[in-house]
Amino acid sequence: MNELVAMQNAVTELMRISPLADELAGLFSKAGHKLYLVGGSVRDVMLGRGSHDLDFTTDARPQQVLDIVRGWADNIWEVGIAFGTVGVTKQGSLLEITTFRADSYDRVTRNPEVTFGDTIEEDLLRRDFSVNAMAIDLAAKKFVDPYDGMSALRDRLLDTPATPQESFADDPLRMLRAARFAAQLGFTPAPRVVKAMTEMAGEIDRITAERVQAELSKLLLADDPRPGLELMVDTGLAERVLPEVPGMRLAIDEHHQHKDVYQHSLTVLRQAIELEKTHEPTSEPDLILRLAALLHDVGKPRTREFQPGGGVSFHHHEVVGAKMARKRLRELKYSKEIIESVSQLVFLHLRFHGYGKGEWTDSAVRRYVTDAGDLLPRLHKLVRADCTTRNRRKAAALQATYDQLEERIARLREQEDLARVRPDLDGNAIMELLGLQPGPQVGQAWKFLKELRLDRGPLDHDEAVAELLKWAAANGITPPA
Template sequence: MNERGSEASAERRATEAKRNAVAELLRVSPLADELARRFSAAGHRLYLVGGSVRDALLGRLSQDLDFTTDARPEQILRLVSGWAEAVWETGIEFGTVGAAKGGTTLEITTFRADSYDRVGRHPDVAFGDSIDGDLVRRDFTVNAMAVDVVTKTFVDPHGGLDALARRSLDTPATPEESFADDPLRMLRAARFSAQLGFDPAPRVVRAMTDMAGEITRITAERVQAELSKLVVGAQPRRGVELMVDTGLAEHVVPEVPGMRLAIDEHHQHKDVYQHSLTVLDQAVELETRHDPTLEPDLVLRLAALLHDIGKPATRRFEPGGGVSFHHHEVVGAKLVRKRLRALRYSKDVVNDVSQLVFLHLRFHGYGKGEWTDSAVRRYVTDAGPLLPRLHKLVRADCTTRNRRKAAALQRSYDDLEARIARIAEEEDLAKVRPDLDGNEIMRLLDVEPGPIVGRAWKHLKEIRLDRGPLDHDEAVAELRRWAAEQGIGPAE
């Protein structure tokens, strides 16, 4: 095909893409048309904009739609009041009115022409008068496209459609200007790489590398939100690698680039960073192997990425060229807890991820099935509700290229899971508790509620884990024996 034919073909593809975007927009009609008529009748323009247009072109338009308009916030309120089923004003100081109708959530924002002091993140909010002025201040060209809802025409002043076709991330203004205005956009570039498989333009990568430290202007809560979206993306490894390669990770999760340990010819071990990325890939694959409808698992993916962050601090060179990482799971769990707290993750996420990191090596003591039933019970009890995730994490942690060794490890874990299932069926492992409850302990020991009851309960639970279920007389005899050893007095 000659150059002219190639250009014509590209133009046809672009035209078709525009038609597809408009067709996808019409899918939400009559809602969008109703809204357009209300704004048009009042003398205002209305555009579907940003991620909504990008997703329409990708064939994945959601029920959350973003619009922009020349109408001011108070005018938007008047136009949607009485039409929408619900209206909220939480973002009105930034020009945004929220509304809901027919199962669709709408955000309608006045054209923006903000300016930034480039010290904090929040701009001095200023309203604009044109769609072009609004689009130039957006983060990436693929998010700087719009559809005029009234005329059903496509608006693309910055080549977003071409960038979308090339799966490229670039900025409407220069990357330096864009990131100086809002450094969070650098992390958003990594997030879009993970979510959509886009490659940042070379000038974007250069600017991210030069300006990585600017991310420290952003609050931990906002950083955490973007990082979480990255981690649950379709290809989280891409986003992590971009963060590490540009130096952004040094200011967000420095423990991840910290896993890139120097390896010399005398002390061979796996590249911990690359190993962790492979574990993340394999955890993502295991998430939906048996159920493709499952949502991405943030806790499992964070644990997969961070499970070995304790290795740099525990690396020891052994005589003869060996390398050890003794207790790296203990150190790693502490580091995970510290980092996730700094990123303002919820208590549940912090506890769950750190516990998975702490437990991820436990299986390697299983060998060829040498564990007693007591050890299996403890494994299940310590994991608690995290057990399904622990199964996936342990399996994902097998990255050896030795097929025979990998197969042996998977068979061993198959055996462990089979034993867990057998013992669970026999003993209801999900509810492992002492064979005497607190009330009976107090009655038998003739004590009031307090520390003695807790100690007795804990002792009986340990016996339960070691020996399995006891009948009532055995449990009472064990309590009496323990009480006598503690000098608590006869439990007659």
């Protein structure tokens, strides 16, 4: 399609989907100011990815913006006004209006010295990528593209309005955003962008862990995170942010054949994403599952041992990997829930391989369910995704065996509440039967009865009492007469 036609179509489409933009532009025009739609809002309109949240820029200074929108907006907030941004809501839409910027950076932190600019071209030059440096003049209904963002969008190319070195020195987080856009949009970074990322990867250390984590999470939640992760690894950015991932690239020699753990983990991640959509219970993009899929084998490099005859073993890599995952996620400032959930999934991901062809007892099945707890649906998907063999017969057999395990879990659930395995006698009953006061011995007795419950399933009351009295006698506790 002719680019001029595409630009005009984008303007027309914007006005159709967002009459608020036209209405707001009229207010600014009446006050003698320009208003432009900018950034990701324009890019997404061009890509057919409409959004309720719109970003605008204007020559009006922040106080003038406040004067213009007051009485029109449903709500106004001034949290970002020091950086020239006024936020408003109108009819359920979030609108951010920022005065033209011409910032300078100290290139030690990522904090700019805020300077307001005078032209749209100057404002667009300071943006991260040319596909985000397009604007729509809302009053004139014209497309503004001084840095050839339309061509980059057509070619699905990530390039910068200024040089990449200038852009990344101003804000190193843009390197991670390049990886995120590679994942979210399927864009390919320009060679000069890749070169600058490789040369400047260490600059990411200037960015706080919280900001890094936010970008990494957005990348992982994309439909296809792999291109973004590969870009991070290939440029050395992952060595600074998530070194355990490039650390999985193990050398393979002719005598010790084994899967490349890094490539295997990327495949597991892809398969886990597919299972989010197909395996019950289906879910929206699941950050915990995706982190676990990516990190499930991070313990392998530290546990690799070469065996006589050319074999390779990774004994207890799930234990080591769980500790490594927990440490890294803490450093990235993830929430306690995410840290504990991901590390537990990494710890449990190998448990199924002891199931063999169904040799587990009901007791072992109960323990599997109990240890997984609320994570069980995710564990099902992770274990299934972890099958990456090219041998179709072997893959089908593994999936069939796991089907059998899930069926056994379902049957046991019909007989008993596996989600709430508790001893058949509670703490009060234990204290009454054994004549104990609250203390460690009550906890030990409770734990004994829970283990018995896991091993044998539900016991009737008399049987549970008899077993408790046997335990008490063995531990030197004399019940009251």
